[in-house]
Amino acid sequence: MRRRAFLTALPALALAGCASWVVIQAETPPYEDETYQIQLPPGWVRAMFEQEAVALTRDGHHLELIFVQRTPHAKAFKRIKKPASGDLLPSELAELALSEQKAADPALSTLVILSNQPAMLGGRLGFRLHLRFTTPKGLPMEQLLYGVCDAKYYYSMGFQAPSFHYFPTYQPDFERMVRSFKLLTPPLS
C-alpha cells in the first residue's frame, strides 16, 4: 500500500533523508511558531522542515512517528476538498480528519476507530481519535490523532507506531507533548 495517511501528511523531503535532524534534549526550550507553542519530547529526533510541520522519531519513522502540523483552514483537508473552520463542532472536525485519512489511502479498509472523543487542546475543545489498522504485511499499527481549530488554522498532532511495544512504550511521551500544547492566538468568540 502507499505510505499511510500520517506519512503522506508529511513533506516527503524529510522522509527521504534529505532533511537535517536534531536531537531534542531535556533542556531544549519549547518549540514555538507564531501561533502555538509545544514542548517536544526529549530523546526524540526532529526532522527540520521549512514547512509548518514538526516531525519526530526515535528509531525511524516506520517504527514511531510524531508530527505536529498547523494548516490554514482552507488547506486543512485537501484530499476531501473540505476546509476547517472555527465554527465546527469537535465531532465534525474529527469526522473530517477521519475522512481525510481514509481518502489518503482508499485501501485503508482495516482502519478501526478504537475511540473518538472530545479533548481540550491549548484551552480549546478539539478531538482525540485513537485508530488501529494493519499494514499490507500484516503488522498491527495504532495512531493517535488530536485536532483543534482557532480562527485561522487547523492544528493536528499525531503519533503512529506498531501496536506491539512501540505504541504503548512511547504513547506517554506523545500525550505529555499534547498536554504542553499552547495556542498563542486569542480565544474564539
Next chain:
Amino acid sequence: MSPKVRIALIALALASLAPGAAAVDPFAGSDDLAKIEAEERRLWDQAEEFDDIMRRSGQLYEDQAFVDYLQGIADRLYPELKGHVRIKMLKSPILNAFALPNGSVYVNQGLVSRFQNEAQLATVIGHEIAHFELRHGYRQRSLLKNTLLLRAVVQMLGVPSQVDIVFSSSMFGYSRELESEADELGYQHVAAAGYDVKETPKVFEHLIRETKTSEVRERIYLFSSHPKLQDRVDNYARLSRNAPDDGIRNTEEYLQRIGVIRLTNIQNELTMGRAKNVLLALCSPESLSDYPPEIHYYLGEAYRQRGAMGDDVSSEFAYMDAVRLAPNFAPSYRALGIIYLKDGAYADAEGQFARYLELAPEAPDIAYVLHYLRLAREKQGKS
C-alpha cells in the same frame, strides 16, 4: 507535482501500453499450467505473492458464503476453468475489478454494491476472467516500454506498491485491442451461461456516470478509469443488439445477498468523504427502496457532507424521514440535535440528544453527545 504534469505522466504511461502484443493461445487448464514458460511462470509467482499480501492485509471480504456466491457465478461463466479461477472481494468502495495472470480475480465491494442484478456482475466477472483466459497479463507485459515511468505513475495513483509493475495493465486496463477481445469472450460466456445480455452495456454506462461524478481524484483509478470505458459500452451494445432479453437477471436474490454489503459500502464512502458518489447511488426513490429505512440517515449525511446550496435543508428532511421510518435508529437523533444546536434551537437539540442517549447509551461518540447535551442545557439556563 502539478496536476498538468501528473496528467501528462499518466498519458505517457498509458501510451506505452501500445497494441501489438504477440499472440498466445488461451489458457486451457492444468495441461497448460505444466507447460508454461519461465517468463510466464515468473508472472504467476508474482501474482501468488500479491495474493498473499492481500490475504494478510485484512482487506479481503471475509463472508465465505458471499465469496462462494461470487465463485459460483465465475464457475457458471467459465466451467472449463473451474478450479483455476479464484474470485475475491476487496473491502474497498473504489469502483474496480481486475484479474491477475494466475487466475485470481479481485472485485471491489464498491463495484458489487452498484449493480442492480447478477447479470450485471456476471458481465464484469466474465470480462475479467477473459483477460486471464486470453493471458493478457502475459501478452501485454512486453509492451511496458518505460517501466520506471510507469512505476512512478502507479505509485502516484496509490496502487499497492508491492504490486509488480507487470500487473499495472490489469489495473489500468489493457490496450484497446485486448480490452475488445475480453469484451467479446466475456460476452460469449455471459450469453452461454444464460444471463440477460441486454444488461451488459448497462454496467459500463453506470460506471461512466459515476466516474464523472467522483469528487476525489478517482477517475484515473483502476477499473472505473479504463481509458476506453465508452468502448465497453459500445462493444457490449453492439454485441447484444439483436439478442433477446429473456435471460437470467436474478435481481431479487442479488439484491438480497448484497443488502448488508451495500449499506456497509455507503458507510465507507461517507467516511471517505465521497458524498457525491453516495448521492448518485441514492438519487431516486427506487434506489432508496433497495435499502433498509435508516438509509435516509445516510442520505442526510451525504447532503450534509456535500454542503451545496440547499443541502442543509435536504439533510434535515432526510434525517426527519429517517426518524419517521426507522424510529429506533439512534444516529438520526444525534444529527438533528447537532442541526438544532447550531441553529440555537437548544430545547429541540436537548430533546434529540436525550433520545440518542436513550437509544445508544454505549455509543462510541457518547462523550461528544454528552458535551453537546450539557451545552444545550446551559444555553437554556439549565444546570
